[in-house]
Amino acid sequence: MSLLALNNVTKRFDGFTAVDGVSFEVAKGAIGGLIGPNGAGKTTLFNTLAGLEVPDEGSVTLDGAQISGSAPHRVFTAGLARTFQIPRPFPEMSVLENCMMVPSAQAGEAFWANWFLPGRVGAEERATREKASEIIEFCGLTRVRRDAASTLSGGQLKLLELARVLMADPKIILLDEPAAGVNPSLMRDLVDKIVALNQRGHTFLIIEHNMDVVMSICDPIMVMAQGRLIYRGDAAGAREDKAVLDAYLGDVH
Numbered sequence: 119m120s121l122l123a124l125n126n127v128t129k130r131f132d133g134f135t136a137v138d139g140v141s142f143e144v145a146k147g148a149i150g151g152l153i154g155p156n157g158a159g160k161t162t163l164f165n166t167l168a169g170l171e172v173p174d175e176g177s178v179t180l181d182g183a184q185i186s187g188s189a190p191h192r193v194f195t196a197g198l199a200r201t202f203q204i205p206r207p208f209p210e211m212s213v214l215e216n217c218m219m220v221p222s223a224q225a226g227e228a229f230w231a232n233w234f235l236p237g238r239v240g241a242e243e244r245a246t247r248e249k250a251s252e253i254i255e256f257c258g259l260t261r262v263r264r265d266a267a268s269t270l271s272g273g274q275l276k277l278l279e280l281a282r283v284l285m286a287d288p289k290i291i292l293l294d295e296p297a298a299g300v301n302p303s304l305m306r307d308l309v310d311k312i313v314a315l316n317q318r319g320h321t322f323l324i325i326e327h328n329m330d331v332v333m334s335i336c337d338p339i340m341v342m343a344q345g346r347l348i349y350r351g352d353a354a355g356a357r358e359d360k361a362v363l364d365a366y367l368g369d370v371h
Contacts, residue, residue: 121180122143122180122290124142124177125179126175126177127141127166127176128174137162138159138344139176141347146321148321149321149322150339151335151337153329153332159346164200166186167185167292168198168292169188170190173186180198181289183196196289198288199288201280201283201291202279203294203298207275208267209266209267210267212263213264213267213270213278213281214251214254216267216278217281218247256281273301276297276308277311280296289321291315291323293325295325297309336353339351341356341361341365348361
C-alpha cells in the first residue's frame with residue numbers, strides 16, 4: 119500500500135527547474151533510497167516534501183491526504199518528519215532536552231497550565247521523559263544524555279537527529295545523508311538502527327551517497343539526474359541500468 123505518493127512534482131527557481139516532473143511512490147514499511155549526483159535535485163525534492171518549498175506543479179499525498187503546499191509544521195503533524203544533512207539540534211540543550219522538546223501541543227506550553235493544571239503538566243512531562251529516555255537508549259546515546267548537543271561528535275549528532283524524529287512517531291522518516299561525516303563504526307550502528315526500526319514498521323526515504331548503504335538496505339531505489347527521475351527499481355536493476363550508470367554509478371559497476 120502506497121504511503122507517500124509524488125505525482126509530477128516540479129519546482130523552479132527563477133526559470134531554473136530544480137525538480138522536473140518527478141513521480142514515484144513509497145510503500146508503507148519500505149526503505150526507499152533516493153540517489154543521484156550532486157545537483158540532481160534530491161535535497162530540493164526533500165524540502166518540497168517537507169513543506170520548506172511549495173511545488174510549482176504536481177502533488178504529494180501522505181497516507182491518502184494531500185500535503186503539497188502545506189506549511190512545514192502541518193506536514194510534520196500529518197506524519198512526515200525529516201532529518202538534515204547538517205544536524206540542527208538546540209546546541210546548548212542536553213540530548214534529553216532536545217528530545218523532550220519534540221512533541222507538539224504539550225500542556226506545559228501554555229503558561230497558565232502550570233498553575234491551573236499542574237497534575238496534567240507533570241504527568242505529561244514524566245511520560246515524555248520516559249519515552250525520550252527509551253529512544254535515547256535505543257539510539258545508543260544514554261552515556262551522553264545529559265551532555266549539551268554542542269559537545270557531541272558528528273556521528274552522535276546524526277543519532278540525535280534520528281532520536282528527535284522518533285519522538286514524533288511519524289508515518290514516514292526522511293533521512294538526508296545519514297552516513298555523511300560518520301565514522302565506519304557509528305555508520306554501521308546507524309544502519310543497524312534503521313533496519314531495526316524498519317522491522318518494527320517504520321517507513322523511510324533516504325538520500326545517501328554511500329552506495330554500500332543504499333544497495334544493502336534500500337528497496338525501491340530512485341535515481342535523479344538534472345532534476346528528473348531516471349530510474350525506479352531494485353538495487354540489481356540500478357547496477358545494470360545504462361542511464362543510471364552514465365549519470366552516477368559507473369564507478370561502482
